[in-house]
Amino acid sequence: xxxxxxxxxxxxxxxxxxxxxGVTRHGFALNVVPQMSYWRGIVPCGLxxxxxxxxxxxxxxxxxxxxxxxMVVQAFSEVFDARMIQTNFIEMK
Numbered sequence: 001x002x003x004x005x006x007x008x009x010x011x012x013x014x015x016x017x018x019x020x021x022g023v024t025r026h027g028f029a030l031n032v033v034p035q036m037s038y039w040r041g042i043v044p045c046g047l048x049x050x051x052x053x054x055x056x057x058x059x060x061x062x063x064x065x066x067x068x069x070x071m072v073v074q075a076f077s078e079v080f081d082a083r084m085i086q087t088n089f090i091e092m093k
Contacts, residue, residue, distance in 0.1 A: 001053075009053040010044045032056065032068045 003009045017025045031054035039052040055062040063071070077084045 003051070003053060003058075008047070008050045010047065010050050011053050011055070011058075013045065030055075030068065030072070032065050033062060 001009050001011060012028060012030045014028045015026065019025075031052060033056040034054055036052065036054060036057070042052075044050055044052050055068070073084050076082065
């Protein structure tokens, strides 16, 4: 994507990890209203000419993180024909 001034921009990231036991983890991040100063000095995904952006920077009235999460869950369930179950995250060791 590009910002209004034509600068290439990145608003999301996808990650995959396989540990030494072959256990996989995957996920994605969508910048809704992040503290963008954290990105200073970071080259996102090695893309030197790309700047991180967020929904907050691109929209006059961005959705809240909670509303965005709800929309992502709804879209995911529709795309993958999956029934989503809300749980509390508990770190497994």
